[in-house]
Amino acid sequence: MPQSAGMKKIVLGLALLVGMWGGTTLAQQIPTMEFFYGAECPHCHDEMKWFPELKKMHPDLEIQKFEVWHDKANKVIFDSQMKKLGQRAGGVPTNIIGTDLIVGFDPDAILTALKKNYGPPAVESNNLPKGENKAWKKYLEYSWPAMSVMLGLLDGFNPCAMWTLLILIGFLLTMESKKKRWMVGGIFVLSSAIIYFAALLAYLLGFAEISALVTGPVMDWIFRIVGVLAVGTGALAFKNAFKKGIDCEVRDMASKKRFRDRLSAILEHEKIVFVLVGVIGLAFSVNAIELLCSFAIPTAFTATLVSLDMGLAKQLLAISLYDLAYIFDDVLVLTIALLTMSLKILSPKLVQVSHFIGGILLLILGGFLIYDPSVLASFIG
Numbered sequence: 001m002p003q004s005a006g007m008k009k010i011v012l013g014l015a016l017l018v019g020m021w022g023g024t025t026l027a028q029q030i031p032t033m034e035f036f037y038g039a040e041c042p043h044c045h046d047e048m049k050w051f052p053e054l055k056k057m058h059p060d061l062e063i064q065k066f067e068v069w070h071d072k073a074n075k076v077i078f079d080s081q082m083k084k085l086g087q088r089a090g091g092v093p094t095n096i097i098g099t100d101l102i103v104g105f106d107p108d109a110i111l112t113a114l115k116k117n118y119g120p121p122a123v124e125s126n127n128l129p130k131g132e133n134k135a136w137k138k139y140l141e142y143s144w145p146a147m148s149v150m151l152g153l154l155d156g157f158n159p160c161a162m163w164t165l166l167i168l169i170g171f172l173l174t175m176e177s178k179k180k181r182w183m184v185g186g187i188f189v190l191s192s193a194i195i196y197f198a199a200l201l202a203y204l205l206g207f208a209e210i211s212a213l214v215t216g217p218v219m220d221w222i223f224r225i226v227g228v229l230a231v232g233t234g235a236l237a238f239k240n241a242f243k244k245g246i247d248c249e250v251r252d253m254a255s256k257k258r259f260r261d262r263l264s265a266i267l268e269h270e271k272i273v274f275v276l277v278g279v280i281g282l283a284f285s286v287n288a289i290e291l292l293c294s295f296a297i298p299t300a301f302t303a304t305l306v307s308l309d310m311g312l313a314k315q316l317l318a319i320s321l322y323d324l325a326y327i328f329d330d331v332l333v334l335t336i337a338l339l340t341m342s343l344k345i346l347s348p349k350l351v352q353v354s355h356f357i358g359g360i361l362l363l364i365l366g367g368f369l370i371y372d373p374s375v376l377a378s379f380i381g
Contacts, residue, residue: 031061031118033110034096036078036089038069044093047105050129057121058114068092105129147361148301148318152325154237154358155297164286165330167260169337171267180275184267185334187276191283193327199291200319203302223303227369230300234362241356259286297358298322300365 037044055061066074069092082089085101095102095110098117102109107128111121168188172181210222266278291298301322305315 031058031114032064032097033061033114034064034066034081036066036068036074036081036092036094036096038092039067040069041092043105046129047093047095050105050107053125053127054110057111057123057125058118059122061114061118144305144314144318145321147304147365148321149325150358150361151297151301152322153328154361155294155322156326156329157358164259165333168263169334171263172338173341175267180272181338183272184275184279185338188279188283189327189330189334191280192287192330193323195284195287196326197319197323199287200298200302200323201316203298204305204315204319207303207306223369226296226300226303227366229296230362230366230369232366233294233296233300234359234366236359237362238356238359241352241359243352297362300362300369303369304365 035047037048051063055063066077068075068078068089075089078094079089081096082094082101085096085099087101091103093103093105095113097110097113100113100116102113111128115121168185172185175181175184263282266275266282269275269278302319305318
């Protein structure tokens with residue numbers, strides 16, 4: 001009798017294990033989609049309006065909704081699930097179906113992922129919503145190098161940069177030593193390039209850190225503020241494109257006189273080491289002024305790179321292109337001026353064209369940041 005009772009327990013235990021295994025297997029077969037969204041995200045609401053139709057096609061589909069802009073616990077889940085897929089949590093809506101990731105409202109991609117993971121739909125439908133218009137995203141994906149170069153050129157042709165360069169060249173042309181002219185001019189340009197790259201990198205990392213800590217509407221409003229700055233600067237650049245002369249408004253007359261006196265004192269020093277150290281220090285102070293003069297341009301540029309979420313490697317390449325374009329005009333003007341020993345090199349037309357094209361680009365970027373920063377944030381470059 002005891003043996004019979006013991007046998008019953010063993011059989012019951014095996015049955016429970018089989019039942020649990022079978023239940024787990026059954027649960028794994030239930031079609032599931034994890035939907036991560038933001039409360040104020042317009043495309044998220046567009047997708048949710050489509051869910052009843054989606055449920056008609058996949059009646060057994062379980063849609064697990066996670067609001068991540070205000071719910072910190074859901075944000076942790078979002079980060080964890082994206083990390084499992086080898087991705088960084090970015091914009092919304094984000095849909096996870098099995099091992100498939102769909103960022104943005106893309107009905108075709110969602111149905112394809114469901115079919116791949118759980119089989120064809122029970123009911124076919126030919127009336128699918130259009131989802132997000134991603135044509136402009138593809139354009140940005142392939143045009144970011146052009147954006148980097150154009151904004152870098154615009155930044156390099158800003159009035160403060162041009163004024164400083166022309167004053168420096170004026171002093172260099174009075175030097176008797178050709179070698180010293182080229183050395184001092186080269187060190188100034190190289191120092192400016194390194195310093196400006198460091199500034200762009202600080203902007204980029206700063207925005208990236210903010211976007212990692214702040215999500216949802218707050219980040220959207222940060223992008224919108226940057227967008228307003230970009231539109232304002234773009235409008236000013238566009239206006240300046242029709243001016244005959246453009247002057248640095250950040251420096252007043254007293255500041256300009258101090259700069260000339262300081263530069264003169266540095267260049268008159270007998271020891272070249274002190275001259276080079278002074279020129280490097282001057283390059284640092286000059287670029288700090290130039291950042292104030294064209295603050296919105298590098299700000300809008302780096303904010304756009306972060307919002308595109310294009311990966312650190314592409315972002316570093318983008319700021320390198322920007323920096324090369326920023327310093328290109330300095331190299332060109334300095335080289336021709338020292339070869340011809342003349343300041344008659346910088347054409348006003350060149351500055352005007354740069355302001356015209358760059359102004360339009362800033363207006364476009366600023367408009368995107370203001371109109372729909374959530375779409376920019378959800379773009380994976």
